[in-house]
Amino acid sequence: MTQSRLLRMDNVGIVVESLDDAIAFFAELGLTLEGRMTIEGEWAGRVTGVRDQRVEIAMMVTPDGHSRLELSRFLSPDVVADHRSAPVNALGYLRAMFAVSDLDDTLARLARHGARVVDEVVRYQDAYRLCYIRGPEGLLIGLAEPLGDQR
Template sequence: MAVKMDNVGIVVEDLTAAIEFFQELGLELEGRTLVEGEWAGRVTGLGDQRVEIAMMRTPDGHGRLELSRFIEPSVVADHRDAPVNALGYLRVMFAVDDLDATLDRLHGRGSALVGDVVEFGGVYRLCYVRGPEGILVGLAQELG
C-alpha cells in the first residue's frame, strides 16, 4: 500500500499574515478559498462550518501546508505557546539553502529565534523560530 503525505494543517487567526510569512520562507500560494457547509462538517466532525483556507506549496512541489482560519465554529483551544516538548502536533520543519539569509528574511516578518542556531554532527545547522501567532517552525540547512 502506497502512502504519500498530502499536507500539514495549521489553524491561524490572521490568514494573510501567515500566508506572507510562509511566502517569505519560500512557499508559494497555491490557492485561497472559503470552505463551508454541512459536507465539510461531516469530514471534520464539527457540523456546519465556515473556514477560510490557503494552501501553500513548497517550490519543489512535494510538500504542502494548509493554513485555516475558522469563522464558524469558533476556535476552542490555543496551543501556540506550547514548548517543544508538548504532546501533539508542534512544529513543521523546512530544509533551506541558506539558514542565515532565511532568518534575516523571516525576522523582517516578526519571527523570533526560540533558542540558538546549532550545528548537529557536522551535517546540519538547525534552529526553531516562532512565526506569526507563535507558530513554531524548524529550519535546517544541510552542510556540505
C-alpha cells in the first residue's frame, strides 16, 4: 500500500475588513487577482465549523503561479476576534513572507497603501535584506530581497 504524500500548499487565508483595500495592497506587491466570489451555503459551514456563513473571497496569485493568498471578508456572522496587532512573539499564525527584487522600491510603493516598516530594514549575512511591515488593517507581512547568488 502506498503512503499518502503531500502534493503542495494551495493557499494561505487572511480575513480582512476591506477586501478592496487588501486586493489593492497585494496587487501593488505583485500578486494578481485570480478571482473574486461569495461563498455561502450549508456545505461551507460544514467545512469551517462556522454555520450560516456568508464570505466574500478574493484569490490572489504570485507571479510564478505557485502560491496563492485567499483574502476573506465575512459578511456574516460577525468576526469574533482580532489578531492583527499581535506582536511577533504571539502564538499562532504570524505573517506571510514574500521575496521581492527591489526592497526599497517595494517599500515606497506599498507606503502609498499605508504600509509602514515595523522597525528597520536589516541585512542578513550576504543572503537577504529583510524587514517586516504592517500593511492594510495592521497585517504583518515580511519582505526579503535576495542578494548575490540568491537572486
